[in-house]
Amino acid sequence: MGHAGLPPAYLTSGGSSFADFLAVQAPELLPGRRTLAPGQAGDLAPHGTTIVAVTFPGGVVVAGDRRATMGNIIAQRDINKVFPADEFSVVGIAGTAGLAVELVRLFQTELEHYEKIEGTTLSMDGKANRLAALIRSNLAMAMQGLAVVPLFAGFDLVHGQGRIFSYDVTGGRYEETSFHSVGSGSLFARGALKKLYRDDLSDTDAITAVVQALYDAADDDSATGGPDLARRIFPVVFVVTADGAHRVSDADVAEIADRVIAGRMDRPDGPAAALT
Amino acid sequence: MSMPFYVSPEQLMKDRADFARKGIARGRSVAVVQYADGVLFASENPSQALHKVSEIYDRIAFAAVGRYNEFENLRIAGVRLADMRGYAYDRRDVTGRGLANAYAQTLGTIFSSGGEKPYEVELFVAEVGELPEDDQIYRLTYDGQVADEHRFAVMGGAAEVVTAYLQEHYTEGAALADALKTTVAALGQAENGDADREIEVDGLEVAVLDRTRSQPRKFVRLRAERLAALMT
Numbered sequence: 001m002g003h004a005g006l007p008p009a010y011l012t013s014g015g016s017s018f019a020d021f022l023a024v025q026a027p028e029l030l031p032g033r034r035t036l037a038p039g040q041a042g043d044l045a046p047h048g049t050t051i052v053a054v055t056f057p058g059g060v061v062v063a064g065d066r067r068a069t070m071g072n073i074i075a076q077r078d079i080n081k082v083f084p085a086d087e088f089s090v091v092g093i094a095g096t097a098g099l100a101v102e103l104v105r106l107f108q109t110e111l112e113h114y115e116k117i118e119g120t121t122l123s124m125d126g127k128a129n130r131l132a133a134l135i136r137s138n139l140a141m142a143m144q145g146l147a148v149v150p151l152f153a154g155f156d157l158v159h160g161q162g163r164i165f166s167y168d169v170t171g172g173r174y175e176e177t178s179f180h181s182v183g184s185g186s187l188f189a190r191g192a193l194k195k196l197y198r199d200d201l202s203d204t205d206a207i208t209a210v211v212q213a214l215y216d217a218a219d220d221d222s223a224t225g226g227p228d229l230a231r232r233i234f235p236v237v238f239v240v241t242a243d244g245a246h247r248v249s250d251a252d253v254a255e256i257a258d259r260v261i262a263g264r265m266d267r268p269d270g271p272a273a274a275l276t
Numbered sequence: 277m278s279m280p281f282y283v284s285p286e287q288l289m290k291d292r293a294d295f296a297r298k299g300i301a302r303g304r305s306v307a308v309v310q311y312a313d314g315v316l317f318a319s320e321n322p323s324q325a326l327h328k329v330s331e332i333y334d335r336i337a338f339a340a341v342g343r344y345n346e347f348e349n350l351r352i353a354g355v356r357l358a359d360m361r362g363y364a365y366d367r368r369d370v371t372g373r374g375l376a377n378a379y380a381q382t383l384g385t386i387f388s389s390g391g392e393k394p395y396e397v398e399l400f401v402a403e404v405g406e407l408p409e410d411d412q413i414y415r416l417t418y419d420g421q422v423a424d425e426h427r428f429a430v431m432g433g434a435a436e437v438v439t440a441y442l443q444e445h446y447t448e449g450a451a452l453a454d455a456l457k458t459t460v461a462a463l464g465q466a467e468n469g470d471a472d473r474e475i476e477v478d479g480l481e482v483a484v485l486d487r488t489r490s491q492p493r494k495f496v497r498l499r500a501e502r503l504a505a506l507m508t
Contacts, residue, residue: 005379005385011353016412021356021360022363025360026360087491112493116359119327119330200451
């Protein structure tokens with residue numbers, strides 16, 4: 001850090017939003033404040049794809065596949081698209097990978113900044129609304145093909161349950177019940193979860209359900225990465241409960257993924273749901 | 277027409293220092309103590325809302341005595357500086373030394389500039405390391421001086437008697453419960469031969485930078501229940 005002391009603006013009273021502070025002090029650091037040359041920019045950078053979230057009694061599970069694509073090219077096969085937002089929430093992102101990662105960092109700092117300045121955490125809805133505001137500020141870029149669409153989930157300490165929020169590029173915020181998915185493979189993942197979801201899942205069941213859903217997404221969507229058996233690359237899975245958010249270890253995910261894959265050897269389309 | 281009185285620079289600085297010192301001595305002491313797993317901050321503070329000890333960043337915490345509005349201002353500026361650094365560069369690029377420097381410059385400038393009144397505050401900036409020998413504690417005084425502290429340090433209130441007690445009873449590498457008991461006993465020391473006080477857990481503000489915590493953010497506030505359990 002410099003030796004010039006604290007800039008005067010840092011010592012003046014202001015709000016508790018880090019993004020608002022950045023907008024005044026260093027607007028060039030805000031993703032939404034950049035001017036782009038006209039035209040479509042969507043093919044310039046890698047895209048991340050499918051994120052799924054499932055609630056269970058006591059919490060919520062969020063998982064993402066590991067693929068980033070650029071057109072027909074696989075840009076990265078072990079990208080991480082699910083991040084802890086704070087101690088009790090996680091955010092998964094689909095869309096332009098570079099911008100998404102930047103937006104997640106801004107959101108993480110935003111939540112932590114508020115917590116430190118105010119001495120208390122934002123409510124679950126407050127966090128969801130802040131994320132909506134950050135997404136909204138990115139609308140101009142979304143219109144040029146650089147969209148970022150997050151899935152936000154966490155444990156609401158007041159209501160004592162896991163909650164899921166989805167977004168659109170205009171900053172629309174929608175609370176989802178039970179499960180949701182975003183990204184290119186989301187239609188297939190959501191279809192799978194419809195048949196797999198029940199409201200008495202254990203945390204391990206919920207992890208199995210998201211791994212199954214991502215398998216189905218990868219089965220039918222070329223931009224979603226399936227389990228990479230040769231390299232042992234499996235989905236990134238976070239579990240959020242009243243004890244906080246933690247990433248499920250690679251070994252534990254691998255074990256569940258291996259069971260899912262073994263089942264698919266007998267029945268490639270996955271477990272059959274009852275007809276009635 | 278009256279002539280302004282001449283005041284020598286020595287006298288001017290002495291007056292300003294006396295003014296600041298008086299303000300700082302009015303409150304209760306804050307003690308910072310190194311223990312086996314990190315750095316412990318303790319103060320007598322009946323308010324649950326107006327904190328003297330706060331988190332700045334992953335491994336960095338802040339404690340202050342003196343005028344609340346002034347040190348709160350400095351705390352928020354520190355959080356802004358740290359978050360800005362961490363966002364623009366990386367979380368590892370936010371250091372306690374850098375923050376202490378920024379505070380020193382700011383306090384020094386305000387103290388020696390003729391216009392403003394000096395800040396009536398004294399600060400600790402502490403950073404917990406991977407190992408006890410990497411822990412850093414900086415003391416910043418109202419005039420912008422920085423001192424590097426080891427083992428323990430006390431500021432504000434009856435700092436001398438609290439320091440004297442710690443000097444006698446401090447043990448290196450103590451467990452949290454032991455360090456806490458010693459520190460709370462030290463804070464209850466009375467000046468001028470009055471009877472020592474026993475401070476209730478409700479009247480304490482205690483926080484730690486705990487290097488064993490698995491999250492990147494090492495700052496934890498110890499609430500009354502936890503304190504009661506540790507103190508028994």
